[in-house]
Amino acid sequence: MTTLRYQVSKPVLHGNEKKYVQDALNSGWISSSGKYISEFEDRVSRFLGLSGGIAVSSGTTALHLACEALGFDDRRKVIVPALTYVATANAVSYCGGVPIFADCEIDSWNISIKTIEKAWVEGVRGVIITHLYGQPAPADEIRNFCARESIWLIEDCAEAFGAEIKGQSVGQFGDVSIFSFYGNKIISTGEGGMVFARNDPSREKIRMLKGQGMSAGKRYWHSVIGYNYRMTNVAAAIGCGQVEDAELHLSERYRIASKYMQEFRPLEDEGLVQFPANIPDYRNVYWLFSMLLKGFDQTMRDRLIDTLLNEHGIETRPFFIPMHLLPIYKGSKDDLMNSEIVSAQGINLPTYTGLPNSSIEEISGIVSDVIRSFGRE
Numbered sequence: 517m518t519t520l521r522y523q524v525s526k527p528v529l530h531g532n533e534k535k536y537v538q539d540a541l542n543s544g545w546i547s548s549s550g551k552y553i554s555e556f557e558d559r560v561s562r563f564l565g566l567s568g569g570i571a572v573s574s575g576t577t578a579l580h581l582a583c584e585a586l587g588f589d590d591r592r593k594v595i596v597p598a599l600t601y602v603a604t605a606n607a608v609s610y611c612g613g614v615p616i617f618a619d620c621e622i623d624s625w626n627i628s629i630k631t632i633e634k635a636w637v638e639g640v641r642g643v644i645i646t647h648l649y650g651q652p653a654p655a656d657e658i659r660n661f662c663a664r665e666s667i668w669l670i671e672d673c674a675e676a677f678g679a680e681i682k683g684q685s686v687g688q689f690g691d692v693s694i695f696s697f698y699g700n701k702i703i704s705t706g707e708g709g710m711v712f713a714r715n716d717p718s719r720e721k722i723r724m725l726k727g728q729g730m731s732a733g734k735r736y737w738h739s740v741i742g743y744n745y746r747m748t749n750v751a752a753a754i755g756c757g758q759v760e761d762a763e764l765h766l767s768e769r770y771r772i773a774s775k776y777m778q779e780f781r782p783l784e785d786e787g788l789v790q791f792p793a794n795i796p797d798y799r800n801v802y803w804l805f806s807m808l809l810k811g812f813d814q815t816m817r818d819r820l821i822d823t824l825l826n827e828h829g830i831e832t833r834p835f836f837i838p839m840h841l842l843p844i845y846k847g848s849k850d851d852l853m854n855s856e857i858v859s860a861q862g863i864n865l866p867t868y869t870g871l872p873n874s875s876i877e878e879i880s881g882i883v884s885d886v887i888r889s890f891g892r893e
């Protein structure tokens with residue numbers, strides 16, 4: 517076992533994070549009151565060009581609040597990508613809903629109108645889309661589709677902070693949209709998230725639900741069963757430092773992805789790897805640089821991951837396992853072949869601010885050699 521030389525991801529906290537955290541500690545406001553929370557909400561909203569961000573304790577709790585705020589009537593089904601992080605589907609389950617899984621497209625790795633229509637059943641209340649690994653899903657088209665069908669749309673932007681469709685930030689299209697600030701996300705607060713709602717009633721409901729359902733005008737008057745999903749002032753202080761450097765973290769990811777693609781170009785030309793789709797007018801933020809190992813099955817991909825880690829100290833990650841293959845969601849599958857192929861062949865490579873070009877050359881060289889050696893077996 518060699519020592520770990522390259523992690524897949526790590527937070528880079530070299531701006532004003534320490535100063536703001538120190539200030540929060542000195543102020544004594546370490547829980548969910550204090551100036552950094554509204555400051556963080558304002559800064560993120562301004563940066564993304566969205567209005568009224570509500571800071572919460574995680575991306576998962578943000579998704580739960582989104583589902584609760586939009587609600588379910590007698591229609592309990594929600595279309596969710598099969599290929600996503602489990603939190604997306606769980607949010608539906610928390611509210612007593614039933615996720616219906618839609619396949620991804622083989623090139624974009626995201627769901628589309630076509631795959632939503634294919635998954636369609638009676639009694640759909642809404643759609644949740646994920647912008648997977650930083651690549652925008654066609655949120656503008658899906659939004660129009662949802663409007664025509666009179667159903668709601670939630671955007672899970674956990675992996676896509678700063679991603680854009682035709683110059684508009686993701687998060688702009690959903691009735692409610694959420695972001696995550698977990699340690700490996702593009703900007704981080706340790707644990708944390710943010711919710712954006714299109715209209716005031718939803719916003720009010722989300723604010724109320726995150727704070728134990730207490731009404732704004734009357735202390736200890738709880739008109740609904742709420743939660744404690746608040747962000748702490750200390751976490752928000754970290755976030756205020758992070759958002760100041762958001763452009764840097766985004767440009768770094770662009771540099772890193774471009775460099776990987778340059779290095780892997782020979783393998784792409786030979787059809788050995790598939791890069792993220794380059795979609796006109798879409799800004800992919802390359803949360804983690806990702807590619808498919810064409811012709812690999814899951815066993816080979818996993819063996820490649822083990823080899824890279826154990827023999828070269830390079831940490832990589834497999835793509836998410838499609839939801840319908842998890843025992844907790846089994847039974848709801850149909851034709852979700854693209855998700856299974858993309859999941860089995862997908863790999864995330866080290867992607868974090870400050871990863872030098874020379875390291876990317878080294879990593880790419882080793883990964884290329886191992887891919888070729890597997891291909892010769």
Ligand SMILES: *Cc1c(COP(=O)(O)O)cnc(C)c1O
Pocket residue numbers: 574575576577600601603604646672674675696697698707708709
């Ligand atoms: C990270 C992530 C979440 C959950 O965020 P947490 O802050 O870890 O709870 C939800 N959806 C997707 C797609 C994610 O990648």
